[in-house]
Amino acid sequence: MEYVEVQGTTFGFQSRGEGDLAVFVHGFPLDHRLWLDxxxxxxxxxxxxxxxxxxxxxxxxxxxxxxAMEHLADDLAGLxxxxxxSSADIVALSxxxxxxxxxxxxxxxxxxxxxxxxxRSGADSDAGRAGRREMAERVAAEGPGALVAGFQTAxxxxxxxxxxxxxLRGMVEGTPAETVVASLEGMARRxxxxxxxxxxxxxxxxxxxxxxxxxxxxxxxxxSGLIPNARLEVIPGAGHLPPIEAPEAVxxxxxxxxxxx
Ligand code: MLT
Numbered sequence: 277m278e279y280v281e282v283q284g285t286t287f288g289f290q291s292r293g294e295g296d297l298a299v300f301v302h303g304f305p306l307d308h309r310l311w312l313d314x315x316x317x318x319x320x321x322x323x324x325x326x327x328x329x330x331x332x333x334x335x336x337x338x339x340x341x342x343x344a345m346e347h348l349a350d351d352l353a354g355l356x357x358x359x360x361x362s363s364a365d366i367v368a369l370s371x372x373x374x375x376x377x378x379x380x381x382x383x384x385x386x387x388x389x390x391x392x393x394x395x396r397s398g399a400d401s402d403a404g405r406a407g408r409r410e411m412a413e414r415v416a417a418e419g420p421g422a423l424v425a426g427f428q429t430a431x432x433x434x435x436x437x438x439x440x441x442x443x444l445r446g447m448v449e450g451t452p453a454e455t456v457v458a459s460l461e462g463m464a465r466r467x468x469x470x471x472x473x474x475x476x477x478x479x480x481x482x483x484x485x486x487x488x489x490x491x492x493x494x495x496x497x498x499x500s501g502l503i504p505n506a507r508l509e510v511i512p513g514a515g516h517l518p519p520i521e522a523p524e525a526v527x528x529x530x531x532x533x534x535x536x537x
Pocket of ligand 1: 303305370372
């Protein structure tokens with residue numbers, strides 16, 4: 277694990293390889309371990325960096341009850357700069373994708389290429405917000421471990437192997453309750469960024485697991501249709517977390533996207 281300080285906040289990150297920077301942004305309530313197979317498999321192409329977002333993994337704790345997507349985006353921009361790069365290839369999953377779209381809105385010069393994986397550009401519905409607040413109450417009462425069984429069912433394809441199930445458990449159980457609750461509120465309040473998709477003028481790839489029930493393939497198809505020249509790829513046999521469910525397929529897609537092959 278390596279550490280970097282960005283405007284007074286310490287972020288833990290894992291990195292492999294050299295050269296142009298690629299930043300892998302995890303989802304909720306996860307950490308950099310989501311991307312371990314990508315760091316291993318793509319290190320010959322890029323300096324692959326997977327940070328723990330604010331409040332997750334080894335990074336400094338959240339200091340407020342709301343973890344706004346804009347705050348995560350500003351952290352990512354600061355991280356890219358502090359790591360000595362003017363821009364990076366961004367690969368972002370789910371909540372990471374919400375932050376990546378905020379990064380594009382606020383700091384587009386930091387984004388060299390963009391991969392949006394199992395995510396959406398729209399805001400929550402009223403029912404979605406209510407569901408998040410119920411989940412936050414549950415976490416306050418029982419802790420993040422209470423979410424594991426439900427997440428293993430909702431986030432992973434029915435065929436997911438032991439390695440994916442146990443990696444998911446480790447990440448969920450390792451996320452502090454405060455971070456889970458602040459992230460839920462940040463996501464509940466996030467803006468609809470569908471309007472900015474048309475402004476994405478860097479190479480873009482939209483990826484989704486064929487069995488993703490949370491951000492399903494039709495959502496990905498709609499989003500990719502609004503991004504000029506974006507490619508859409510659907511990964512068979514994966515749910516909401518292809519980096520741990522189908523790591524080799526994800527690596528092949530990223531390799532081909534980055535090398536243009
Ligand atoms: C994630 O994987 O980051 C979350 O499922 C996103 C969400 O709850 O909207």
